[in-house]
Amino acid sequence: MANIVEVRDLRVGAKTDSGRTVDIIRGVSFDIAEGEIVALIGESGSGKTTIALTLMGYTRPGCRIASGSVKLAGEDMAKLPERKRTRKRGTEVSYVPQSAAASFNPAHKIMDQVIEITKIHDLMPAEEARKKAVELFRALALPNPETIGDRYPHQVSGGQLQRLSAAMALIGGPKLVIFDEPTTALDVTTQIEVLRAFKSVMKKGGIGGVYVSHDLAVVAQIADRIVVLRHGEVQEVGVTKELLENARHPYTRQLLDAFEPVSYAAAKDIIVEPEKPLLVVRDVVAGYGAVDKTTGDPAMVAVKGVSFELPRGKNLGIIGESGCGKSTLARVISGILPAAHGSIEFEGRKLAPDLRQRSRDDLRELQIVFQFADTALNPAKSIEDILERPLSFYHDMNAHDRNARVSELLDMVKLPRTLRYRRPGELSGGQKQRINLARALAANPKLILCDEITSALDTVVAAAIIELLKELQRELSLSYLFISHDLSTVRAICDEVAVMYNGEKIEQLSPDVMGSQAGHPYSRLLFSSVPKLDTGWLDSLEQDPELVKAFSKR
Numbered sequence: 001m002a003n004i005v006e007v008r009d010l011r012v013g014a015k016t017d018s019g020r021t022v023d024i025i026r027g028v029s030f031d032i033a034e035g036e037i038v039a040l041i042g043e044s045g046s047g048k049t050t051i052a053l054t055l056m057g058y059t060r061p062g063c064r065i066a067s068g069s070v071k072l073a074g075e076d077m078a079k080l081p082e083r084k085r086t087r088k089r090g091t092e093v094s095y096v097p098q099s100a101a102a103s104f105n106p107a108h109k110i111m112d113q114v115i116e117i118t119k120i121h122d123l124m125p126a127e128e129a130r131k132k133a134v135e136l137f138r139a140l141a142l143p144n145p146e147t148i149g150d151r152y153p154h155q156v157s158g159g160q161l162q163r164l165s166a167a168m169a170l171i172g173g174p175k176l177v178i179f180d181e182p183t184t185a186l187d188v189t190t191q192i193e194v195l196r197a198f199k200s201v202m203k204k205g206g207i208g209g210v211y212v213s214h215d216l217a218v219v220a221q222i223a224d225r226i227v228v229l230r231h232g233e234v235q236e237v238g239v240t241k242e243l244l245e246n247a248r249h250p251y252t253r254q255l256l257d258a259f260e261p262v263s264y265a266a267a268k269d270i271i272v273e274p275e276k277p278l279l280v281v282r283d284v285v286a287g288y289g290a291v292d293k294t295t296g297d298p299a300m301v302a303v304k305g306v307s308f309e310l311p312r313g314k315n316l317g318i319i320g321e322s323g324c325g326k327s328t329l330a331r332v333i334s335g336i337l338p339a340a341h342g343s344i345e346f347e348g349r350k351l352a353p354d355l356r357q358r359s360r361d362d363l364r365e366l367q368i369v370f371q372f373a374d375t376a377l378n379p380a381k382s383i384e385d386i387l388e389r390p391l392s393f394y395h396d397m398n399a400h401d402r403n404a405r406v407s408e409l410l411d412m413v414k415l416p417r418t419l420r421y422r423r424p425g426e427l428s429g430g431q432k433q434r435i436n437l438a439r440a441l442a443a444n445p446k447l448i449l450c451d452e453i454t455s456a457l458d459t460v461v462a463a464a465i466i467e468l469l470k471e472l473q474r475e476l477s478l479s480y481l482f483i484s485h486d487l488s489t490v491r492a493i494c495d496e497v498a499v500m501y502n503g504e505k506i507e508q509l510s511p512d513v514m515g516s517q518a519g520h521p522y523s524r525l526l527f528s529s530v531p532k533l534d535t536g537w538l539d540s541l542e543q544d545p546e547l548v549k550a551f552s553k554r
Contacts (some may be wrong), residue, residue: 002033002034003031003032003033003034004032004033004034004036004072004073004175004176004208005030005031005032005055005070005071005072005176005208005210006031006069006071007028007029007030007031007051007054007055007068007069007070007071008029008068008069008071009027009028009029009067009068009069010025010027010028010029010051010054010065010067010068010069010070011023011025011026011027011028011065011066011067011068012024012025012047012050012051012054012059012063012064012065012066012232013063013064013066014062014063015062015063021066023066023232024047024050024063024232025047025050025051025054025232026231026232026233027068027233028047028051028068028229028232028233028234029068029234030227030234030237032176032208032209032210033208034175034206034208035202035203035206035207035208036208036209036224036225037202037208037209037210037211037222037223037224038209038210038211038223038224038225038226038227039210039211039212039213039219039222039223039225039226039227039240040052040210040211040212040213040227040229041213041214041216041219041226041227041228041229041255042214042228042229042230042235042255042458043214043230043255043458043459043460043461044214044428044429044430044457044458044461045231045428046229046230046231046232047229047231047232047233048212048213048214048229049180049181049212050063050232051229052178052180052210052212053095053178054070054077054078055070055072055077055093055176055178055210056077056085056088056089056093056095056178057070057077057078057080057082057085057088057089058085065078072088072092072093072175072176073092073175075088077093087121090117090120090121090169090172090174091117091121091123091172091173091174092174092175092176093174093175093176093177093178094117094168094169094170094172094174094176094177094178095169095177095178095180096162096165096166096169096177096178096179096180096182097165097180097182098180098181098182098184100158100161100162100164100165100182101153101158101161103165103168104153104161104164104165105153106152106153106154107152108152109149109150109151109152110148110149110150110151110152110153110156110164111130111133111149111150113168114133114136114149114164114167114168114171115129115130115132115133115171116168117168117171117172118132118171118172121172123172123173129171130149132171133149133167133171134146134149136166136167136170136171136201137149137164137167139197139200139201139204140163140164140166140167140197140198140201141163141193141196141197141200142160142163142164142167142197143160148160148164157190157322157323158186158190158322159186159190159191159193159194162182162183162186162194163194163197163198165182166179166182166197166198166201170201170205170207174207175207175208176207176208176209176210177202177207177208177209177210178209178210178212179198179209179210179211179212179213180212181212181213181214182194182198183195183213183215183218184213184214184215184455186322186485187320187321187322187485188321188485188487188526188529188530188531189321189525189526189529189551190321190322191218191529191531192529192531192538192541195218195221195222195531195538196538198222199221199222199538209222211223214458214459214460215459215531216244216255216256216259216459216533217259217530217531217532217533217537218531219240220240220244220531220532220533220534220535220537221531221535221537221538222538223240224239224240225237225238225239225240225243226238226239226240226243226244228243228249228251228252228255230251235249235251235252236248236249236251236252240535241535244256244533244535254460255459255460256533258459258460258462258463259459259488259533276312276348277309277310277311277312277345278310278311278312278313278346278347278446278447278479279309279310279333279344279345279346279447279479279481280309280310280343280344280345280346281306281307281308281309281329281333281342281343281344282307282342282343282344282345283305283306283307283341283342283343284303284305284306284307284329284332284339284341284342284343284344285297285301285303285304285305285339285340285341285342286298286301286302286303286328286329286331286332286337286338286339286340286342287299287300287301287302287303287328287340288300288302288337291340296340296341297340297341298340301340301503302325302328302503303325303328303329303332303339303503304325304502304503304504305341305342305504306325306329306342306500306503306504306505307342307505308498308505308508310447310479310481311479312446312477312479313473313477313478313479314479314495314496315473315479315480315481315482315493315494315495315496316480316481316482316494316495316496316497316498317482317483317484317490317493317494317496317497317498317511318330318481318482318483318484318497318498318500319483319484319485319487319490319497319498319499319500319526320485320499320500320501320526321485321501321526322485324500324501324502324503325500325502325503325504326451326452326483326484326485326500327371327451327452327483329483329500330368330449330451330481330483332344332353333366333449333481334355334366334368334449335351335352335353335354335355335356335358335363336355336368338353338354339353346362346365346366346447347365347446351366360393360394363394363443364394364443364444364445365443365444365445365446365447366445366446366447366449367440367441367443367445367447367448367449368440368448368449368451369433369436369437369440369448369449369450369451369453370436370451370453371451371452371453371455373424373429373432373433373435373436374424374432376436377424377432377435377436377439378424379423379424379425380423381423381424382420382421382422382423383410383419383420383421383422383423383424383427383435384406384420384421386424386435386439387405387406387409387410387420387435387438387439387442388402388406389439390439390442390443391405391406391442394442394443394444395444405442406420407420409438409441409442410438412438412441412472413434413435413437413438413441413468414434414468415431415434415435415438419431419435428461429457429458429461430457430461430464430465433453433454433457433461433465434465434468436453437453437465437468437469437472441472441476445478446477446478446479447478447479447480447481448478448479448480448481449480449481449483450469450480450481450482450483450484451483452483452484452485453465454466454484454486454489455484455485455486462486462489466489466492466493469493470493480493480494482494487514487526487527487530488530490511490514491511491514494511495510495511496508496509496510496511497509497510497511497514499520499522499523499526501522501551506520506522506523507519507520507523509523514527521551522551525543525551528541528543529543
């Protein structure tokens with residue numbers, strides 16, 4: 001079988017702040033046969049996306065292809081004139097981004113955007129393009145394929161939008177499609193549908209693919225071969241099943257080990273007082289929009305009568321698919337979004353619904369760490385300024401004490417003290433999330449609400465963050481409320497797990513019984529949807545179609 005892609009000794013250079021050029025991709029070589037899907041895996045900064053983008057003849061600002069060749073259908077994308085490269089994009093090679101929402105214009109209907117490439121390259125008449133789009137919608141298992149194109153992007157779910165971005169990439173009839181972490185932000189039940197749709201369309205059309213991911217279980221379901229990358233270099237290449245079962249390189253084995261975090265066991269030296277819970281949430285109702293004057297309910301109710309208790313020194317996981325109310329619940333507990341009904345007690349005292357009415361001690365003892373450190377950290381401030389602010393606000397520390405405490409906080413989250421002078425944009429994703437955590441620790445809290453704090457991180461970095469949280473809990477007697485759609489992460493750190501669906505808490509159980517032993521049918525569907533490191537798992541997965549239909553919002 002002929003190769004659609006041949007990459008030989010690829011080197012990509014980038015300019016540093018000092019003006020020096022360094023190689024960030026170093027001598028990478030690999031092939032992709034026609035109709036073959038090859039996965040590029042590795043931790044953040046390994047060069048996965050940089051390499052994938054060179055297949056379109058593109059590099060990020062400040063970078064350039066220094067040497068080597070990147071041949072697509074026999075033509076070197078690195079050496080083609082820009083006009084010819086532009087002509088190939090969308091017709092011979094196309095791209096599906098991690099965030100589908102970012103690739104759609106909210107002001108235009110979906111159909112107009114999906115068929116836009118056919119107009120740009122004059123590939124077919126508009127009516128023919130619409131018919132082809134509908135065929136792709138049907139092939140990608142989208143609901144109402146005849147009419148979904150008439151909607152606007154905000155009127156479809158995240159999983160549907162991700163499949164629509166694939167339709168946009170496929171409509172020009174490309175020979176190669178680049179998937180850049182396309183399911184990272186999706187919950188497990190939605191991810192299953194999207195993966196099945198991608199795999200079916202690619203195999204039926206005999207289309208080659210590059211699948212960029214740090215999730216080995218997802219890669220196992222869709223890729224024929226795997227290229228393992230680290231620091232811009234190839235560490236190992238192999239057929240998916242063989243590489244997963246008999247990895248030779250130590251780094252590949254490290255990735256495999258990090259896939260399944262070590263199960264959590266609460267530290268024995270933490271004092272547990274079950275008769276006096278740290279946090280009590282009772283019948284909380286919350287949502288968004290105008291409040292009904294008669295019922296007191298918001299126009300859109302996102303959390304419906306949720307109750308639970310969190311003992312001191314314990315961790316509770318809140319899981320469920322996107323839109324089930326997990327993050328809204330965290331915002332309510334923290335006081336960012338006042339509850340419409342119900343009560344929240346902390347340390348035996350009732351908390352005001354609105355954080356603006358809470359005491360400084362209430363705010364200090366209950367901290368929240370957000371999912372995206374990029375938006376949670378002020379890009380204009382240094383790390384030192386970011387960490388000093390809570391020290392001034394909560395503890396009224398002088399400059400000398402603040403300086404010493406910042407060093408201690410950086411030590412606690414295992415970061416070099418020299419990072420204090422940098423700004424967030426100069427740090428990696430894992431480093432930023434550690435700073436996010438250090439800022440919460442600066443308050444000396446008793447409870448930290450962790451809202452999807454590892455979902456944007458690669459497997460190795462996420463595993464390191466989980467280990468850090470465990471260590472900090474042992475040292476500081478912390479409790480965590482851990483919100484996530486990553487079930488393996490929740491299993492690794494939580495003592496109990498609450499399952500949410502459609503704004504309600506439907507079940508609470510031990511992580512040990514997260515599987516077929518769960519009582520509620522939705523819980524069983526959720527747990528059965530977690531991908532396994534088994535190349536045949538997706539194809540052999542059998543779920544009750546009535547159950548899938550009953551709980552499908554995708």
